[in-house]
Amino acid sequence: TLExxxxPQRRGFIRNTLRAGECDLVLGVPTSLELVAATRPYYRSTYVFVYRKDAKFDVRSFDDPVLHELKIGVHLVGDDGANTPPAHALSSRGVVGNLRGYMLYGDYAQPNPPARILDAVASGEIDLAIVWGPLAGYFAPKLNVPMEIVPVTPQVDVPFLPFVYDISMGVRREDTALKAEVDSILDLRRGEVNAILDEYGVPRAGLAPRGEQP
Incomplete structure (x- = not known):
């Protein structure tokens, strides 16, 4: 029986769900996550720039000089100020004083707390947000102003800060039979999986060859 x-996807999520026996399968985990036995990737996505279509700029790269002049929103992971990859990329380029942090997890008494950063772009509170692609792909089209969603470049920052990640499903490490079964289903129903990803607006990059996932 499917249940x-x-x-909430906060710290301790895997410990409190998969490891606690509350579930047997978790969707949407990085393929490299060591807390689980990851299936084959079922999509690869990227961080994206999000800004209004009527903006007076056209940002495509972390190296664009205009980033020094814009109000930029980035996600913060926790109260300790832990940063997401885009925040590190901007900091390494000296783009610091014009950043605004938005909590990734936020207040779960409110609907869709991670999407607050996109609301801020729509309202003009910030000029541009840099967020995980699937979040932008789903929520940005629902805003009251048209948005531009642009995959960031480069895909990997020197020496090794990736912005593109392969995404898998995760099972407990000892559940080898379940992992094999899910892998088989993902291969068999690849077209249906891709149709669901399209429906939810997930921006996708080509999957990396096996063994080359970041």
């Missing part, structure tokens, strides 16, 4: 278990 769904819903929990």
């Amino acid at each position: 769904y278990v819903w929990r």
Whole structure:
């Protein structure tokens, strides 16, 4: 019997769900996540720039000089100020004083807390946000102003800060039979999986060859 278990995706998520026996399979985990046995990737996505279509700029790269002049929103992971990859990329280029942090997890008494950063772009509170692609692909089209969604470049910052990640499903490490079964289903129903990703607006990059995932 199929059952769904819903929990906020905060720190300790895997410990409180998969490892606690509340579920057997977790969707949407990085293929490199060592806390689980990851299936084959079922998509690869990227961080993206999000800004209004009527903006007076056209940002495509972390190296664009205009980033020094814009109000830029980035996600913060926790109260300790842990940074996401885009924040590190901007900091390494001296883009610091014009950044605004938005909590990735936020207040779960409010609907869709990670999307607050996109609301800020729509309202003009910030000029541009840099967020994980699937978040932007789903929420940006629902805003009251048209948005531009642009994959960031480069895909990997020197020496090794990737912005593109392969995404898998995760099972407990000892559940080898379940992992093999899910891998088989993902291969068999690849077209249906891709159709669902399209429906939810997930921006996708080509999957890396096996063994080359970041």
